Amino acid sequence: MRKPLTLRVLSALDSKSWLALGIFLALALILVPVLNLAVPEDSAFHMSAYAITLIGKIMCYALVAVAMDLIWGYGGILSLGHGLFFALGGYAFGMYLMRQAGSDAGALPAFMIFLDWKALPWFWLGSDSFVWVILLVVVVPALVAFVFGYFAFRSRIKGVYFSIITQALTYAAMLLFFRNETGFGGNNGFTDFRLVLEHSITSPQTRLVLFGLTAIMLAATLVFSRWLVTSKFGRVLTAIRDSESRMMFIGYNPLWYKLFIWVVSAVLCGIAGALYVPQVGIINPSEMSPANSIEIAIWVAVGGRATLIGPVIGAFVVNLAKSWFTVSFPEYWLFFLGLLFIVVTLMLPQGLVGLWKKLMLKKGAAA
Secondary structure, eight states: OOOOHHHHHHTTSOHHHHHHHHHHHHIIIIIHHIIIIISOTTSTTOOOHHHHHHHHHHHHHHHHHHHHHHHHTTTOOOOSOHHHHHHHHHHHHHHHHHHHTSSSTTOOOHHHHHTTOOSOOGGGTTTTOHHHHHHHHHHHHHHHHHHHHHHHHHTTOOTHHHHHHHHHHHHHHHHHHHSGGGSSOGGGOEEOOOEETTEETTSHHHHHHHHHHHHHHHHHHHHHHHHHHHSHHHHHHHHHHHOHHHHHHTTOOHHHHHHHHHHHHHHHHHHHHHHHHHHHOEEOGGGGOHHHHHHHHHHHHHHOTTOSHHHHHHHHHHHHHHHHHHHHOGGGHHHHHHHHHHHHHHHOTTHHHHHHHHHHHHHHHHO
16 A cells, blocks of 8 residues: 555654754754843853854755756756846745835835836736745746746757756846846845845844744755655656656656656745845845856755755755855855866765765774
8 A cells, every 4th residue: 555645754754864854953943042032241251143144045045956856957057047036926925025115005015116117117016915926936937937948958959068058047037137117126136125024124033934934944955855755756857867767768747747857846945045145135146147057057066966965965065165265265165166176077976975984984884
């Protein structure tokens, strides 16, 4: 008798993985609030608002990295345009935050008043509804990904050609959003947020709630992704990655498998963008830049493709290094990033997780 879906999802992780996930959630949901709210600011154990914002931002990046691992590590589809889906989710939620920042109900966002707009554009209608905006966060990236992916995968575009097309897509979207007449704030984007669900967005309690939601979403995504890649769908997807022509010969249609994982990955990026915007306090077209999308691929490569936990590690390692480098040696950060990618490609093709596995195997063999 087949197990119910809930039991199958829960059985995707072993006991050690569940223990690690539980420790992570305990740290994020219990320890961090205590260190921030209960420990005095002059104490060495106090966790500052800056640290919470930084870690919350990196967890959003880690969520994007897991989404990239699903399509690149398990599907063999290298996207250099995932920054687009991340930004679309951020802009969708930013619309709600901009409406909440208005002084009166139904007031235009500040940038529209500055540009002397008289009424909201049609695509802003309903943006003052939290439920509607959450729907947009999911639907808009999914719809864009479905339309683009359907025509790309149906035409059997893959490899470097697919990567270049995704890069061109996100660059075109960035140029579009830079224009003031598009209705998304131009090059300044959205900022100066004040409220979310009638609560101050800068209050310590709201900041911790957003931090906790991000941690829960990251944990849930890891569990869901593990179940997905170990299911029959995941095995077929991996087989398509290894030999697409052979899978077509035995009767599988790669289009729908690749399209499904592509859309799922885009939705996860959109959710990450929606969690990112209220924590960082800004969203602008630079989030769609091709350089940002390339960085996502670097996170996955550094951590280890097709491991799920590797991209999370890679996102934390690279972004913590970026935070330090951009303060201490800002002019050398891009050189370091390029060197890191070259070293990983030539010497650590399986990333940090692959290196750890090799060290454990050597240790076991020596013992």
